[in-house]
Amino acid sequence: xxxxxxxxxxxxxxxxVILAISLLDLASTAYVQVRDAExxxxxxxxxxxxxxVPSLQNxxxxxxxxxxxxxxxxxxxxxxxxxxxxxxxxxxxxxxAGRLPEATLAENGVPDWFARLVDIRPSPLSIPIEAGGVxxxxxxxxxxxxxxxxxxxxxxWLVALLSLITLAVVLPLFILTLRGGLRPLRxxxxxxxxxxAGDYSRRAPDATVREIxxxxxxxxxxxxxIQTLFGQLRASNATNRRLAIIVEQSxxxxxxxxxxxxxxxxxxxxxxILGYTTEESxxxxxxxxxxxxxxDENGLLASQFExxxxxxxxxxxxxxxxxxxLDIALGLAPLLDEDGxxxxxxxxxxxxxxRKRAQDEIRRINAELEQRVWERTAExxxxxxxxxxFSFTVSHDLRAPLRALNGFSKLVEEDAGDTLSVxxxxxLQRIHAASLKMERLIDELLKLARLGRQELQRADTNxxxxxxxxxxxxxxxxPDRRVSWHIEPGLTxxxxxxxxxxxxxxxxxxAWKFTSNREEADISFTSSKQGNETVYCVRDNGVGFNPAYAxxxxxxxxxxxxxxxxxxxxxxxxxAHRIVKRHGGRIWAEGxxxxxxxxxxxxx
Amino acid sequence: MASESAVVNRNMYKRIALLVLxxxxxxxxxxxxxxxxxxxxxxxxxxxxxxRWNPILHYLGVATGLTFQLRMGRTxxxxxxxxxxxxxxxAYTNHNFQREYDGAYKVIARWGGExxxxxxxxxxxxxxxxLQSLRGRRVAFPSREAFVAYAVPKTALSSAGVRVEEVFAxxxxxxxxxxxxxxxxxAAVNSRFLQQYAEREGLRYRELHVSEPFLELPVIxxxxxxxxxxxxxxxxxxGMRHDERxxxxxxxxxxxxxxxxxxxxxxxxxxxxxxxxx
Numbered sequence: 001x002x003x004x005x006x007x008x009x010x011x012x013x014x015x016x017v018i019l020a021i022s023l024l025d026l027a028s029t030a031y032v033q034v035r036d037a038e039x040x041x042x043x044x045x046x047x048x049x050x051x052x053v054p055s056l057q058n059x060x061x062x063x064x065x066x067x068x069x070x071x072x073x074x075x076x077x078x079x080x081x082x083x084x085x086x087x088x089x090x091x092x093x094x095x096x097a098g099r100l101p102e103a104t105l106a107e108n109g110v111p112d113w114f115a116r117l118v119d120i121r122p123s124p125l126s127i128p129i130e131a132g133g134v135x136x137x138x139x140x141x142x143x144x145x146x147x148x149x150x151x152x153x154x155x156x157w158l159v160a161l162l163s164l165i166t167l168a169v170v171l172p173l174f175i176l177t178l179r180g181g182l183r184p185l186r187x188x189x190x191x192x193x194x195x196x197a198g199d200y201s202r203r204a205p206d207a208t209v210r211e212i213x214x215x216x217x218x219x220x221x222x223x224x225x226i227q228t229l230f231g232q233l234r235a236s237n238a239t240n241r242r243l244a245i246i247v248e249q250s251x252x253x254x255x256x257x258x259x260x261x262x263x264x265x266x267x268x269x270x271x272x273i274l275g276y277t278t279e280e281s282x283x284x285x286x287x288x289x290x291x292x293x294x295x296d297e298n299g300l301l302a303s304q305f306e307x308x309x310x311x312x313x314x315x316x317x318x319x320x321x322x323x324x325x326l327d328i329a330l331g332l333a334p335l336l337d338e339d340g341x342x343x344x345x346x347x348x349x350x351x352x353x354x355r356k357r358a359q360d361e362i363r364r365i366n367a368e369l370e371q372r373v374w375e376r377t378a379e380x381x382x383x384x385x386x387x388x389x390f391s392f393t394v395s396h397d398l399r400a401p402l403r404a405l406n407g408f409s410k411l412v413e414e415d416a417g418d419t420l421s422v423x424x425x426x427x428l429q430r431i432h433a434a435s436l437k438m439e440r441l442i443d444e445l446l447k448l449a450r451l452g453r454q455e456l457q458r459a460d461t462n463x464x465x466x467x468x469x470x471x472x473x474x475x476x477x478x479p480d481r482r483v484s485w486h487i488e489p490g491l492t493x494x495x496x497x498x499x500x501x502x503x504x505x506x507x508x509x510x511a512w513k514f515t516s517n518r519e520e521a522d523i524s525f526t527s528s529k530q531g532n533e534t535v536y537c538v539r540d541n542g543v544g545f546n547p548a549y550a551x552x553x554x555x556x557x558x559x560x561x562x563x564x565x566x567x568x569x570x571x572x573x574x575x576a577h578r579i580v581k582r583h584g585g586r587i588w589a590e591g592x593x594x595x596x597x598x599x600x601x602x603x604x
Numbered sequence: 605m606a607s608e609s610a611v612v613n614r615n616m617y618k619r620i621a622l623l624v625l626x627x628x629x630x631x632x633x634x635x636x637x638x639x640x641x642x643x644x645x646x647x648x649x650x651x652x653x654x655x656r657w658n659p660i661l662h663y664l665g666v667a668t669g670l671t672f673q674l675r676m677g678r679t680x681x682x683x684x685x686x687x688x689x690x691x692x693x694x695a696y697t698n699h700n701f702q703r704e705y706d707g708a709y710k711v712i713a714r715w716g717g718e719x720x721x722x723x724x725x726x727x728x729x730x731x732x733x734x735l736q737s738l739r740g741r742r743v744a745f746p747s748r749e750a751f752v753a754y755a756v757p758k759t760a761l762s763s764a765g766v767r768v769e770e771v772f773a774x775x776x777x778x779x780x781x782x783x784x785x786x787x788x789x790x791a792a793v794n795s796r797f798l799q800q801y802a803e804r805e806g807l808r809y810r811e812l813h814v815s816e817p818f819l820e821l822p823v824i825x826x827x828x829x830x831x832x833x834x835x836x837x838x839x840x841x842x843g844m845r846h847d848e849r850x851x852x853x854x855x856x857x858x859x860x861x862x863x864x865x866x867x868x869x870x871x872x873x874x875x876x877x878x879x880x881x882x
Contacts, residue, residue, distance in 0.1 A: 054649075054651050057650065057651035057654065058649055058650040058651045058678075059650075061650035061651060061653065061654045061674065061676065062650045062675075062676055062677060062678045062682075063675070064678055067678075131651050131654030131655050131658055132654045132655045132656065132657060132658025132659050132662075132674075133658055133659055133662055134654065134658045134662075134674070
């Protein structure tokens with residue numbers, strides 16, 4: 001069916017309605033006119049006939065039929081009557097008949113079909129002619145429809161002409177009005193068309209016609225929804241494409257199975273790893289990938305897939321097209337339809353044949369390493385036992401000769417001191433002093449050795465209190481020294497109290513010792529925050545040290561000053577270093593020659 | 605054979621005699637059933653005349669057992685000619701008193717009512733005051749055939765030696781209408797009509813001449829009518845005013861009924877016609 005615009009339809013309908021109404025109006029008017037005209041003609045005929053009666057009365061009373069004939073002819077000259085007859089009173093036969101002139105007998109210009117259509121048939125009238133109770137005859141009058149038909153014919157032509165003129169005038173106005181009225185609808189249609197063509201930003205303009213305005217708003221809401229949906233669809237498509245690309249270009253095996261274990265999708269990664277093309281794999285049971293006879297030797301049967309939950313993992317062995325057996329790590333997830341029903345399985349597999357091989361190698365190497373470590377540990381434990389035995393030996397075996405040396409040298413001096421020369425006594429004193437020093441050295445070494453084996457017993461420790469105790473001991477030992485102490489109160493740490501006392505004792509004694517030549521010595525124990533770490537500092541204004549040797553400060557038996565200047569065993573800072581390390585902290589020193597020393601340490 | 609011939613002849617004679625008898629009987633019946641022709645002078649149109657006279661003739665038929673047929677000519681002259689040719693058995697006219705018709709008809713009754721006179725009237729404010737003052741003036745008459753309104757005033761004017769310009773208005777209504785419209789300076793009409801018209805139209809007039817009284821028109825019968833029929837008709841006419849059957853008719857016609865009259869009572873009419881004829 002040919003598509004016709006709404007405007008053309010409305011126009012066509014309006015024209016049809018106008019024509020139908022015009023025709024109906026014309027027909028009804030014509031019908032009414034005909035009926036009225038018939039009645040009017042009858043009334044008029046009655047009037048004319050009645051008017052003729054007095055004249056005919058006179059004629060008939062005097063018996064003047066010639067005059068009566070003239071009267072009838074004269075009236076018939078107007079061609080108003082089809083019949084105008086004078087009937088005899090007694091026989092009712094036509095006595096006289098009015099004669100129509102020749103001219104009026106001619107055609108009245110009305111087509112026969114029209115005359116038949118209007119079918120005007122005025123009723124004949126019989127008017128009695130009486131006078132004084134005597135009937136002289138009757139006048140038969142039958143109006144002629146010709147005049148009425150002609151008038152009606154002319155009237156219809158006139159009406160048709162006027163209708164055409166009216167239509168010619170009204171139609172353009174109607175079209176203009178219609179175009180104006182339908183403009184919002186056309187714009188709405190244009191908007192819908194452009195929207196349908198892909199211009200999703202297109203919206204229908206507002207309209208003043210309520211129904212069109214409602215439609216436009218509904219269209220705009222629909223367009224908004226569609227545009228939003230299209231945006232979401234595009235994003236979804238992009239996501240899907242991206243996912244498809246990811247799936248397709250993934251280096252891993254990604255395939256889907258239906259509930260019967262039939263492969264329904266197969267990505268390039270699967271082809272690359274397993275060697276089968278998509279065409280060779282689709283619609284085949286997954287069993288063809290299983291080594292051996294294709295049986296489900298890995299226990300991955302379709303029936304077992306039914307219980308698979310998202311995130312389930314399996315390690316399987318797949319047979320590649322080239323015959324290789326590959327170790328595949330499979331991630332499984334059920335494939336669900338829109339209603340949440342399980343329709344298959346998603347399998348994502350990674351070839352970890354090489355990795356597994358490497359893992360096996362690593363596992364083997366680790367086993368070897370563990371074996372070696374165990375052997376080394378055993379060796380170390382043996383060495384430690386030997387070292388302990390050595391230490392024990394040193395502590396006992398070395399102490400015994402030292403005690404003998406010390407004791408005998410002391411006896412020699414006491415027994416034969418008077419006999420000995422000054423030089424000999426002096427040598428004996430030096431032997432005695434050296435033996436004492438060596439004994440202290442042995443004690444410090446033993447202490448340092450025990451540190452490696454002693455178990456830490458951490459507790460909340462008042463560092464400031466320990467520092468105060470040490471300060472008091474030192475001040476009591478040398479009360480004449482002028483030392484300015486500054487110990488920050490409230491310093492605490494989670495540390496082994498015995499060991500941390502040893503650290504502080506070493507550091508504070510070190511400061512006391514190296515400020516001994518200062519008139520006004522300054523020794524402080526403070527802390528500061530460096531990030532989240534508390535750093536403790538023991539500072540003095542002593543002789544300092546050469547920073548170039550800072551890395552040697554904490555090595556056992558390393559001394560940066562001559563023993564004549566400052567006595568010591570060279571074990572103290574090494575001990576402090578080991579204790580701090582055992583606590584997991586750090587210790588370092590800053591200083592310069594003649595400008596004092598600062599020891600920093602942390603206790604996490 | 606002779607006897608058979610005689611029988612045939614006798615039958616033939618019988619048949620002829622029967623036929624003659626039947627013919628005569630038919631003639632008699634025809635003569636008995638023929639309506640009596642009643643002529644009426646053209647005082648009104650034939651239709652109005654018929655409206656007035658057909659009911660009267662119907663009554664006469666009922667009262668006498670006779671049948672009557674109204675007949676008249678289109679004009680007074682035609683009616684008079686019909687009367688002159690003896691076409692009327694009865695007539696309502698006084699034109700029979702003219703010399704050429706006088707004698708054929710006899711008066712058997714007359715239209716009832718007061719006698720009428722001829723009046724020559726002028727407008728009340730007219731300066732004319734005598735017949736002589738009408739000399740050469742336009743004077744309206746109904747028609748030449750009018751008796752009271754033409755023959756009578758014509759006689760009076762002739763007797764006075766006055767000649768006027770005659771204007772015929774067709775009837776008395778027309779004559780007075782022209783007088784009212786001052787188309788004429790005088791009008792000659794009968795006294796009864798003048799009075800009715802003046803009352804109806806508000807005409808103020810003055811009488812210049814009033815004639816002697818003349819009786820209403822008579823009903824006359826042709827001398828060929830049998831006496832008994834004439835008598836029956838005369839009785840019916842005179843008894844009409846007393847007959848209940850005629851009550852509605854008389855009321856409708858505003859007519860008191862016919863009165864007895866004879867020829868001698870119309871001698872003044874004869875005399876007038878003679879004067880006019882001279």
